[in-house]
Amino acid sequence: MELKVVSKDKNSIEIEMDKDETFINPLKEKLLLNENVDIAICKTGHPLLDKPRIFVRVKKGKPADVLAKAVKDLENDIKSFKTSFEKAEK
Secondary structure, three states, X not given: OOEEEXXXXXXXXXXXXXXOHHHHHHHHHHHHOOOOEEEEEEEOOOOXXXXXXXXXXXXXXXXXXXXXXHHHHHHHHHHHHHHHHHHHHX
């Protein structure tokens, strides 16, 4: 996966990805569960011409740290689902 930081300041970060919104939307939902997140927005333009972006603005803390935590939480959710699914499948 390729990422590009489009903009960054002390309270916000915007990242462009080479993935579609099926990846970005769960990340946005996880970000919105964090009380330190002020705004989390998925930006999609033309599906063939533009790469999707996620914009995050925080109330406190570093936006990159909040984003990293959301990714880790999402990863843990997926691992938990996999474990539960494997048990249910038996």
